[in-house]
Amino acid sequence: MIEFQSVSYAFDDVPVLEDVSLSIDDGEFVLLAGGNGSGKTTLLRHCNGLLEPDSGDVLVDGTPVAEDLIAARSSVGMVFQHPRDQFVAATVGADVAFGPENLGLERREIDRRVTAALDAVNMAGREDDQIDALSGGEQSRVAIAGALAMEPTHLVLDEPFTGLDEPARRSVLDRLASLMADGTGVLLATHDLRDVCGLADRIIAMRNGRVAVDGPLAAVLDDLEGLEVRVPGR
Amino acid sequence: MIEFQSVSYAFDDVPVLEDVSLSIDDGEFVLLAGGNGSGKTTLLRHCNGLLEPDSGDVLVDGTPVAEDLIAARSSVGMVFQHPRDQFVAATVGADVAFGPENLGLERREIDRRVTAALDAVNMAGREDDQIDALSGGEQSRVAIAGALAMEPTHLVLDEPFTGLDEPARRSVLDRLASLMADGTGVLLATHDLRDVCGLADRIIAMRNGRVAVDGPLAAVLDDLEGLEVRVPGR
Amino acid sequence: MATERNSVDLVDDTVVRQFARAAVLAALIGVAALVGIPYPLSPAPVTLQVLFVFLAGLVLGPVWGAFSLLLYLTAGAAGVPVFSNMTAGIGVLFGQTGGYLWSYPIAAALIGVIVHRGTTLRDLHDVSLTVVVGALVAATIVIYAMGSVYMSWVLEMTLWEAVTVAALPFIPAEIVKMTAAIAIVRSGRITPVRS
Amino acid sequence: MLTYEPDETLAHRLDPRTKLAVQIGFAATALAHTTPRALAVLSVVTALVLFGARVSIRRTLVDYRFALLILALAPLIAGVTLGSPWFDTADAVASGLASYRVLLILLVSAAYVRSTPVRDSRAAIQWTIPGKPGQLLGIGVALVFRFLPVLQGDLRTIREGMAARLGSERSAVDRASTIGILGLTRAFDRADRLSLALQARCFAWNPTLPSLAFSRLDYPVLVLAVALAFSAFV
Ligand SMILES: Nc1ncnc2c1ncn2[C@@H]1O[C@H](COP(=O)(O)OP(=O)(O)OP(=O)(O)O)[C@@H](O)[C@H]1O
Ligand SMILES: Nc1ncnc2c1ncn2[C@@H]1O[C@H](COP(=O)(O)OP(=O)(O)OP(=O)(O)O)[C@@H](O)[C@H]1O
Ligand SMILES: O=C(O)CCCC[C@@H]1SC[C@@H]2NC(=O)N[C@@H]21
Ligand SMILES: [Mg+2]
Ligand SMILES: [Mg+2]
Numbered sequence: 001m002i003e004f005q006s007v008s009y010a011f012d013d014v015p016v017l018e019d020v021s022l023s024i025d026d027g028e029f030v031l032l033a034g035g036n037g038s039g040k041t042t043l044l045r046h047c048n049g050l051l052e053p054d055s056g057d058v059l060v061d062g063t064p065v066a067e068d069l070i071a072a073r074s075s076v077g078m079v080f081q082h083p084r085d086q087f088v089a090a091t092v093g094a095d096v097a098f099g100p101e102n103l104g105l106e107r108r109e110i111d112r113r114v115t116a117a118l119d120a121v122n123m124a125g126r127e128d129d130q131i132d133a134l135s136g137g138e139q140s141r142v143a144i145a146g147a148l149a150m151e152p153t154h155l156v157l158d159e160p161f162t163g164l165d166e167p168a169r170r171s172v173l174d175r176l177a178s179l180m181a182d183g184t185g186v187l188l189a190t191h192d193l194r195d196v197c198g199l200a201d202r203i204i205a206m207r208n209g210r211v212a213v214d215g216p217l218a219a220v221l222d223d224l225e226g227l228e229v230r231v232p233g234r
Numbered sequence: 235m236i237e238f239q240s241v242s243y244a245f246d247d248v249p250v251l252e253d254v255s256l257s258i259d260d261g262e263f264v265l266l267a268g269g270n271g272s273g274k275t276t277l278l279r280h281c282n283g284l285l286e287p288d289s290g291d292v293l294v295d296g297t298p299v300a301e302d303l304i305a306a307r308s309s310v311g312m313v314f315q316h317p318r319d320q321f322v323a324a325t326v327g328a329d330v331a332f333g334p335e336n337l338g339l340e341r342r343e344i345d346r347r348v349t350a351a352l353d354a355v356n357m358a359g360r361e362d363d364q365i366d367a368l369s370g371g372e373q374s375r376v377a378i379a380g381a382l383a384m385e386p387t388h389l390v391l392d393e394p395f396t397g398l399d400e401p402a403r404r405s406v407l408d409r410l411a412s413l414m415a416d417g418t419g420v421l422l423a424t425h426d427l428r429d430v431c432g433l434a435d436r437i438i439a440m441r442n443g444r445v446a447v448d449g450p451l452a453a454v455l456d457d458l459e460g461l462e463v464r465v466p467g468r
Numbered sequence: 469m470a471t472e473r474n475s476v477d478l479v480d481d482t483v484v485r486q487f488a489r490a491a492v493l494a495a496l497i498g499v500a501a502l503v504g505i506p507y508p509l510s511p512a513p514v515t516l517q518v519l520f521v522f523l524a525g526l527v528l529g530p531v532w533g534a535f536s537l538l539l540y541l542t543a544g545a546a547g548v549p550v551f552s553n554m555t556a557g558i559g560v561l562f563g564q565t566g567g568y569l570w571s572y573p574i575a576a577a578l579i580g581v582i583v584h585r586g587t588t589l590r591d592l593h594d595v596s597l598t599v600v601v602g603a604l605v606a607a608t609i610v611i612y613a614m615g616s617v618y619m620s621w622v623l624e625m626t627l628w629e630a631v632t633v634a635a636l637p638f639i640p641a642e643i644v645k646m647t648a649a650i651a652i653v654r655s656g657r658i659t660p661v662r663s
Numbered sequence: 664m665l666t667y668e669p670d671e672t673l674a675h676r677l678d679p680r681t682k683l684a685v686q687i688g689f690a691a692t693a694l695a696h697t698t699p700r701a702l703a704v705l706s707v708v709t710a711l712v713l714f715g716a717r718v719s720i721r722r723t724l725v726d727y728r729f730a731l732l733i734l735a736l737a738p739l740i741a742g743v744t745l746g747s748p749w750f751d752t753a754d755a756v757a758s759g760l761a762s763y764r765v766l767l768i769l770l771v772s773a774a775y776v777r778s779t780p781v782r783d784s785r786a787a788i789q790w791t792i793p794g795k796p797g798q799l800l801g802i803g804v805a806l807v808f809r810f811l812p813v814l815q816g817d818l819r820t821i822r823e824g825m826a827a828r829l830g831s832e833r834s835a836v837d838r839a840s841t842i843g844i845l846g847l848t849r850a851f852d853r854a855d856r857l858s859l860a861l862q863a864r865c866f867a868w869n870p871t872l873p874s875l876a877f878s879r880l881d882y883p884v885l886v887l888a889v890a891l892a893f894s895a896f897v
Contacts, residue, residue: 035399036371050823070829078827081370082318085820088830088841090657090848099828132852133245136315136393137270137425150828162396165269165425166464191399194428228399284859304476304865312863319856322864324809328782336865338475341874366812380864477868481858484866488858489851491803495810496850499818504729511733511740523847535799542800543807546784547667547776550811553729554664558683559772562690563765564733622694623737624754624761633740648843657848 001025002047002076002154002185007056009042016042018209020056024185026153029176029199031217032189034206035228040158040189041081043206047156047187048076060154074103077152079160081189083143092118092134092142093127099150117149118142120175122168137163144172154185161195173199192230193217205229235259236281236310236388236419241290243276250276252443254290258419260387263410263433265451266423267463268440274392274423275315277440281390281421282310294388308337311386315393315423317377326352326368326376327361333384351383352376354409356402371402378406388419395429403429426464427451439463485661486528490536493524497540498550509637511619512565513552518611518642521572522604522649525579527660529589533576541569567618568611575607582606589660592653600653604646612638665726665773667780673880674716674778679787681881681888682775685712688891689771693764695895702763708891709767716774723773730769734762781808786873798868810853817849818842 121141205213355375504513524533582603620630742755789801
């Protein structure tokens with residue numbers, strides 16, 4: 001479980017998150033919606049301690065993130081908004097293996113996870129490709145595989161579908177569904193709800209750094225009006 | 235008019251475009267659809283000579299691009315897949331002015347074009363803003379303004395809507411519609427047809443570097459099956 | 469419209485590529501200079517600038533390497549905070565570390581000439597390690613010679629005093645930077661633009 | 664940090680070329696003279712310049728604190744001798760006066776930095792240095808200005824990207840070399856993308872230059888600059 005307890009955060013005195021409280025249960029799929037600049041990315045970065053709240057607390061499985069960063073980072077997998085910001089190696093295989101290696105796993109287990117993760121994003125057999133030579137969408141997929149390979153208990157994804165083609169999007173969604181069935185909690189930021197809301201348990205919509213809406217999609221659909229997000233059927 | 239005559243291109247012996255022939259008329263809005271890695275970005279980069287075909291010809295207004303690079307680059311405006319790759323200056327105004335300056339226009343004409351272009355993307359009066367301090371959607375708009383300010387007769391856009399929130403997407407679409415009415419030819423790459431196909435005259439869909447489908451949307455909708463693109467109503 | 473276009477004189481695409489690399493490398497040297505660690509044994513701070521001077525010569529060659537460093541000095545003089553500890557201004561170019569700064573373009577050109585044997589760039593894998601090390605050592609000597617001579621003059625110290633404070637204390641750090649530069653170009657992830 | 668700040672001071676209203684001339688004239692004469700009398704005169708000039716640009720001396724000294732440390736050390740180093748009398752006061756005084764003039768040169772250039780936007784410096788370079796070198800240096804300065812923060816940001820995202828997948832578990836050497844090599848490859852990737860952006864936007868040898876014009880204010884100041892330069896020879 002990921003919990004935010006009245007978290008506030010400012011970049012150089014400009015408040016970006018204000019008094020945010022929310023929680024994501026194990027096995028739950030929560031969408032984080034909101035227009036450009038509403039604070040989605042900033043919020044996600046608190047989940048694994050890349051940012052620390054100015055006030056309030058972020059807890060992963062009951063422990064404050066700042067108290068045990070390693071635990072938070074091994075149980076919260078993160079996909080960045082810009083995949084290129086996330087790569088740490090030159091080839092696809094080496095990059096996806098980076099996280100599992102840091103978990104101290106055995107080589108055979110690492111290889112198994114790399115294969116499974118690349119499979120899930122339709123990039124099977126591309127281990128030796130240079131990341132720089134991939135197309136934009138292919139890079140997004142490798143970034144997702146990098147987080148999946150850590151087999152975290154929570155997944156945090158920042159607009160993972162921008163740039164993904166239709167089969168890749170479906171395959172990632174399938175994978176998310178099966179992860180959720182196994183108890184993984186998913187928090188996914190987007191401003192286009194059309195593609196994911198069938199699967200989602202709940203929607204949290206942000207405006208100007210505050211939680212404006214929090215509830216099951218059907219219940220809050222009307223409240224999303226004016227929140228600069230794309231909703232199904234419009 | 236932009237014309238491709240059996241264009242082929244390979245990155246280090248890996249064929250990426252194979253025997254591509256197509257044309258975009260003045261005032262026409264053509265969508266370039268296709269899955270990740272199908273060759274959209276590579277194709278677009280041929281339109282203004284950023285890449286040169288291994289075989290075949292690319293013509294802009296009847297002249298081969300390689301023969302008159304100046305004509306091709308000043309009459310084909312290009313918006314890159316990642317707007318952040320496109321900026322050459324620190325502030326919005328300086329960046330948008332860069333193209334017109336290099337065309338050797340008079341200062342007064344440059345100022346007029348910068349104002350008009352920023353106006354067109356709802357960024358009027360933001361000349362002195364630092365580009366790095368803009369939100370993702372605002373950056374995309376500035377990137378588009380940079381191309382518009384060159385007042386090109388053809389506009390080539392590589393997935394301009396990824397990351398844009400709903401109001402931003404609408405305002406860019408509006409602008410494209412009015413440019414087309416003035417005779418600008420538009421070629422727009424995407425793998426999500428739902429947002430733009432109302433406006434488009436024609437769809438060219440790529441698969442594995444080849445043109446798989448080319449025709450008006452209504453006529454080719456069924457042929458798009460299996461082409462890894464998202465179509466309306468599914 | 470046609471006459472307007474004909475007057476445009478496009479910069480050649482290969483020049484644009486080299487120029488863009490030179491500009492980004494100049495900015496990179498500025499990033500390296502952000503944190504100057506004041507060094508108790510010397511009136512000059514320890515910085516990573518010299519590492520990038522090495523890379524400029526190795527990867528960009530004599531012409532564009534030297535241009536990149538000249539651009540670095542120009543940007544600093546123009547007010548971009550690229551000199552050590554985020555300083556800027558012509559004053560720094562004439563200040564006590566000015567000798568080092570002026571030596572950078574010369575050092576980069578020297579490395580480029582030795583390693584690439586002229587202005588057409590070679591594949592760095594074809595250059596023997598001895599030549600690379602020799603080039604870096606020669607460049608280091610130029611940097612410290614100019615740095616110490618200028619410092620002794622502008623601060624009115626004897627040459628020997630200047631050498632003991634402005635050159636000798638840096639020798640260990642310089643060996644580390646040379647090793648790093650060689651490791652980087654040998655890794656093959658950054659290669660000269662050869663056409 | 665000492666940078667340009669918008670203001671209405673006398674220095675802000677001068678043409679950048681005039682200000683460059685003053686700095687060079689001042690540096691020339693300061694480097695030629697270390698007599699206490701000459702330094703007294705130069706101190707008065709410095710005070711006038713700082714006043715004319717409304718530079719806060721205290722803040723500037725704080726910004727140059729590392730340089731000051733060195734300038735303070737130099738007389739000590741010059742004074743120390745091996746053997747009796749162990750400290751040579753005459754040497755120390757000579758070096759002290761020399762250090763003081765360096766401080767004056769730094770302060771005068773601080774006035775330039777505080778009062779001149781990079782865009783003006785760029786224009787001055789393009790108007791002063793003839794031909795292609797002047798063009799490239801001018802645009803280059805603008806590019807360095809843009810990329811300095813961008814590359815700093817890259818280093819930050821590399822560290823975050825590694826941290827998110829527990830790169831903190833690796834050895835310090837491994838981490839440092841990964842950050843170093845990634846920082847470099849990313850910078851060179853940026854350069855290659857920048858060159859595409861420049862090409863797409865018609866990067867030319869003969870762009871419209873930013874406008875610059877001497878005003879009546881500039882002429883007396885130019886005379887002062889020339890006088891300073893000539894005084895180097897008396
Ligand atoms: N490094 C930074 N420095 C200063 N301000 C920042 C920084 N990063 C983000 N901001 C500001 O914080 C606000 C929220 O940014 P954030 O990236 O969280 O938005 P977002 O909801 O993810 O938007 P998008 O849909 O564009 O990704 C914006 O107004 C942005 O300008
Ligand atoms: N610099 C490069 N070197 C080698 N191969 C490359 C390079 N750039 C692209 N490719 C390959 O060319 C193919 C087409 O890439 P391109 O970027 O044109 O695809 P795209 O249709 O734009 O895909 P996307 O929707 O993901 O942006 C891909 O298979 C990619 O791996
Ligand atoms: O003010 C500047 O930016 C110049 C600093 C010069 C530092 C010199 S370069 C050679 C020597 N090696 C270091 O690490 N620092 C000094
Ligand atoms: Mg975001
Ligand atoms: Mg693409």
